[in-house]
Amino acid sequence: MMRLSLPPKTRTSRAHRGEWRVVLVAVSAAVLAVGLSAVGRAEDSGNSAFSVQDLHAKIQYCTYCHQPMGQGYLGATPIPRLAGQQPEYFKNQLEAFIDRRRVNFYMFKVAHSLSPEMLTALANHFKDLNPPPLGGAPEQLVGAGKRIFEQGVPDAKIPPCSTCHGPEAKGKGQFPRLAGQLYPYIVKALTNWDQERGQGGTAKPDTSAIMRPIAHGLTESQIKAVAGYLSTLG
């Protein structure tokens, strides 16, 4: 299980650091819990093998919308970047669609067509892709967004995003990569956090709980700023 610590460069007051330590302990506990339940699930799953052709057909299926290099696409709705995503997060989210922990009109049916083995293979396929970010975010936001990402918003008790998502926003384990993610997708995710994620209630808790207070604490302009910054990262 991964250990979490604040990066040494983070500029914060002692008082805030103390509060964040509590948050981080909670985060570690949540990750551990989810990790253990994932192990339980893996043992349950059968061995439905698939051919190379099946895998290629599924990759093509994903990339019809998410694009050949997984760079994401602006359709009627923003279709997120999958390239470089952390496999553990990738799998957890696909399982979240099936469990209805995460509500998504399109992905619920898609997730049902994937066996656990196929899911692992797809997660590994997309993690190795590295296309340039799609771009298109308002450029004037990038500076403010970088500050929020690296320093948080101490007055609003928002920790630096880099604490969990890494200094380059590449993510780790359960913590998703955010670098290069589509601007409107991040804005939508943070704005609608409670409508889309953590829908399993106390019966099916998940890591989305970690982000809930942070998503709530960010103002609309802060959300746009941080989304703008992340969308530029390669």
Add this chain to the structure above:
Amino acid sequence: MKLLEATLAILAIVSCSIPSWAGDPRISYAAKFADRNCSWCHGPSLQGFSTAPRLAGQTSQYIENQLYRFRDHRRDNPLSKLYMWGAAANHLSLGTARNLAVYLSTLSAQPADDGHRWLAARGRAIYRDGIPEANIPSCVACHGPIAEGAAAEGAGQIPRLGGLSYYYLKRRLEQWGDGYDATAARPMPGIAGKLSVNEVEALASYLSFVR
């Protein structure tokens, strides 16, 4: 006095019905252009006629892009070749194409309503959910909940499909399967060929009723 009131009332009604672009000479030129050129095939109010698809209310980016694709012979469907290659090459400057596209996108659109009613429910299911077990993605992710296309800035040139004619939609999907218009924006050429005849007819039917 009564005359004045009546005049004011008429003026109020007329001014309400004048669209916001009415004062723009580029757009009024585009309106005349459409009337003199496009309406021969696409119908007097550009709602589509016979084999020519409805242009009214189509997303402007899509129309503009297709005009360039006709001009450059990239959209090579048989009827495109026959009618649109010449039309787009002979009469359109870049500015005209853009203004024409903007003008057409502002026109209100009537649904064709010419599909098979009994296939509409199946078509709606494919449109909304795709066919995951056959690796067919849902149409709605790109074309939108009411098949309105995507006209937002930065979005792809995604056409409005709702209310287009059943025959146009069916032909278009079938011809992708036959290898025509292979340079169209992905994923359409790849997906359309995977749809069965029934699925194509169901989708085209459903969409023809969407308003």
